Amino acid sequence: MTVQTRDIIKNNPKYQRLVRSRNRFAWSLSIVMLLAYYTFIMTIAFKPEVLAISLSDGSVISVGIPVGIAMILFSFLLTGLYVYRANNTYDLMLEEIKAELADKGALDE
Amino acid sequence: MSKPFIILFLFICGALASGTIKGDIERRALNIPAVVMFFIFVSGTLMITYWAAKRTKTASDFYTAGGGITGFQNGMAIAGDYMSAASFLGISGLVYLAGYDGLIYSIGFLVGWPIILFLISERLRNLGKYTFADVASFRLKQEPIRVLSAFGAIATVLLYLIAQMVGSGKLIELLFGLPYAYAVILVGVLMILYVTFGGMLATTWVQIIKAVLLLSGATFMAFAVLYHVDFSFEKLFSSAVEMHDRGIEIMSPGGLVSDPVSAISLGIALMFGTAGLPHILMRFFTVSDAKEARKSVFFATGFIGYFYILTFIIGFGAIVLVFKNPEYLDVAKQSVSGGFPIIGGKNMAAVHLSHALGGDLFLGFISAVAFATILAVVSGLTLAGASAISHDLYANVVEKGVCDQAKEMRVSKIATVALGIIAIMLGIAFVVGLAFAIAASSNFSVLFLSMFWSKLTTRGAVVGGILGLSTAILLVILGPIVWVNILGNAEAIFPYKYPALFSVTVAFIAIYFISITDRSARAKQDRDAFEAQDIRSQTGIGAKGPSSH
Numbered sequence: 001m002t003v004q005t006r007d008i009i010k011n012n013p014k015y016q017r018l019v020r021s022r023n024r025f026a027w028s029l030s031i032v033m034l035l036a037y038y039t040f041i042m043t044i045a046f047k048p049e050v051l052a053i054s055l056s057d058g059s060v061i062s063v064g065i066p067v068g069i070a071m072i073l074f075s076f077l078l079t080g081l082y083v084y085r086a087n088n089t090y091d092l093m094l095e096e097i098k099a100e101l102a103d104k105g106a107l108d109e
Numbered sequence: 110m111s112k113p114f115i116i117l118f119l120f121i122c123g124a125l126a127s128g129t130i131k132g133d134i135e136r137r138a139l140n141i142p143a144v145v146m147f148f149i150f151v152s153g154t155l156m157i158t159y160w161a162a163k164r165t166k167t168a169s170d171f172y173t174a175g176g177g178i179t180g181f182q183n184g185m186a187i188a189g190d191y192m193s194a195a196s197f198l199g200i201s202g203l204v205y206l207a208g209y210d211g212l213i214y215s216i217g218f219l220v221g222w223p224i225i226l227f228l229i230s231e232r233l234r235n236l237g238k239y240t241f242a243d244v245a246s247f248r249l250k251q252e253p254i255r256v257l258s259a260f261g262a263i264a265t266v267l268l269y270l271i272a273q274m275v276g277s278g279k280l281i282e283l284l285f286g287l288p289y290a291y292a293v294i295l296v297g298v299l300m301i302l303y304v305t306f307g308g309m310l311a312t313t314w315v316q317i318i319k320a321v322l323l324l325s326g327a328t329f330m331a332f333a334v335l336y337h338v339d340f341s342f343e344k345l346f347s348s349a350v351e352m353h354d355r356g357i358e359i360m361s362p363g364g365l366v367s368d369p370v371s372a373i374s375l376g377i378a379l380m381f382g383t384a385g386l387p388h389i390l391m392r393f394f395t396v397s398d399a400k401e402a403r404k405s406v407f408f409a410t411g412f413i414g415y416f417y418i419l420t421f422i423i424g425f426g427a428i429v430l431v432f433k434n435p436e437y438l439d440v441a442k443q444s445v446s447g448g449f450p451i452i453g454g455k456n457m458a459a460v461h462l463s464h465a466l467g468g469d470l471f472l473g474f475i476s477a478v479a480f481a482t483i484l485a486v487v488s489g490l491t492l493a494g495a496s497a498i499s500h501d502l503y504a505n506v507v508e509k510g511v512c513d514q515a516k517e518m519r520v521s522k523i524a525t526v527a528l529g530i531i532a533i534m535l536g537i538a539f540v541v542g543l544a545f546a547i548a549a550s551s552n553f554s555v556l557f558l559s560m561f562w563s564k565l566t567t568r569g570a571v572v573g574g575i576l577g578l579s580t581a582i583l584l585v586i587l588g589p590i591v592w593v594n595i596l597g598n599a600e601a602i603f604p605y606k607y608p609a610l611f612s613v614t615v616a617f618i619a620i621y622f623i624s625i626t627d628r629s630a631r632a633k634q635d636r637d638a639f640e641a642q643d644i645r646s647q648t649g650i651g652a653k654g655p656s657s658h
């Protein structure tokens with residue numbers, strides 16, 4: 001990548017918007033995932049009895065089971081959310097930026 | 110070229126298999142369906158290898174299947190890499206033994222994936238070519254970073270490989286009655302054939318086929334378990350609690366994670382270790398662009414999560430159907446230790462369950478799948494290790510990046526054979542935990558900061574990476590697993606089983622301080638190149654697309 005191309009892309013407002021928006025989204029989702037996981041694992045380390053509570057009177061199923069399964073489903077849903085947004089928003093923004101750059105001849109390397 | 114090999118190989122397989130019938134009858138009668146299904150798998154995958162060999166001409170074909178794998182296929186292959194025999198038999202065995210704790214473990218293995226998707230996968234595809242060292246050395250000085258990454262990769266691959274080989278030897282010994290050494294050699298030779306002839310294309314397809322087989326086998330098993338309890342989870346869990354000698358304790362967190370330091374440390378190793386496993390990272394270069402890389406992780410996360418839910422049901426099913434079943438009881442062991450030990454130990458719980466559910470035929474299927482799983486995972490690992498040697502060390506360091514493809518591929522094939530032989534010879538007990546800790550401390554920290562931190566310099570990455578790597582190795586040696594269990598000392602010098610919290614911290618702090626105090630000319634060059642790298646990582650502009658076939 002030449003210095004000119006770099007600066008053209010860097011100063012493109014659409015590129016700046018894409019990067020800002022996508023980074024914010026990706027980092028927020030990462031933090032949500034980390035928070036969920038560490039809440040779970042810290043509960044196990046400090047208050048395991050919470051997860052041992054029976055789901056309903058007379059049931060042997062503990063709260064921990066649906067919570068654990070929910071962790072797995074939650075991880076998958078988060079990835080789905082990211083892919084949905086990336087496919088429908090970020091990819092389009094990127095295509096626009098690339099088309100604009102191609103018009104200016106900035107992609108010819 | 111491959112045809113005579115295949116014929117020769119089938120002959121060897123036949124000779125090895127027939128030789129066992131006489132030897133170990135008292136251990137387990139030879140399971141004919143298992144052998145037949147295994148033969149079908151081996152011949153099928155060797156045919157794929159033959160097909161792939163004809164399509165593997167360039168280095169790009171060899172390392173990344175020409176970048177022509179789709180997101181869905183790659184997601185399946187990634188899931189296949191992750192769903193090793195160790196995780197199938199190990200996690201269902203852990204559920205069988207400790208109940209809920211098994212679920213905690215699998216959640217730890219899963220939660221790294223969303224983070225890889227959000228932060229790593231697209232950047233990785235946009236920046237890299239064949240190995241993760243391509244990314245880490247994108248703007249830093251080639252030689253030292255490549256050498257460091259290659260060592261991190263080889264260390265991770267070898268540890269992982271040895272753990273798989275040991276497991277496979279024991280498993281095959283038990284399932285097929287094949288002597289341990291033969292089993293390890295058989296796995297080693299098959300894996301060398303897949304990788305040297307078929308490269309990434311064959312390795313990926315072997316992995317996809319195995320993932321389909323494993324997922325369908327596990328689905329059928331979980332379904333049969335649920336059928337047995339009339340599709341009532343209440344009944345499944347209450348019968349398990351009744352059967353298990355730990356009773357209601359299996360429904361809640363037990364001893365797996367007891368203190369917060371271990372909890373955090375294990376979490377870090379599992380989460381970041383995944384993003385530093387060379388054979389997994391390499392899969393991101395087999396797809397055409399960032400979009401497909403993203404889809405791969407989505408599918409992989411889905412398959413892996415589904416698989417872990419299945420293993421949880423399978424583990425509980427095994428408690429109900431295997432725990433006190435006299436057919437699977439290890440009588441000799443029971444007379445010594447009491448309790449209800451099963452033949453082959455807890456890791457065989459899923460295998461015995463398959464027999465309890467579907468007789469010899471289903472046992473045969475699950476055994477063949479377990480063997481196929483080991484083969485596929487060791488192939489992926491070996492390819493990643495061989496690429497670190499041929500692409501990073503040989504082509505980019507020894508030959509300074511000017512090396513013709515044919516030569517590079519030849520080195521890669523020699524490296525594959527060498528790694529295969531080392532893995533066969535080192536069939537000794539080892540720990541996968543160490544592989545994850547090294548992956549998190551050295552590979553992940555350097556890779557991550559090279560993509561996200563503009564002030565990272567070559568010197569910082571090299572010194573910090575080496576410190577992270579050596580801290581991880583040292584702490585594992587001084588920790589309870591090696592110091593107490595293997596070396597036989599009374600008390601561990603380092604009290605925690607999982608060193609990642611400390612070794613990753615050491616790596617990050619060292620990289621930070623050495624990079625910010627680095628005033629060399631190279632450091633300026635490293636920092637100045639960040640913007641261009643970042644633009645490429647965000648947009649894919651300048652990244653290589655798939656090669657046409």
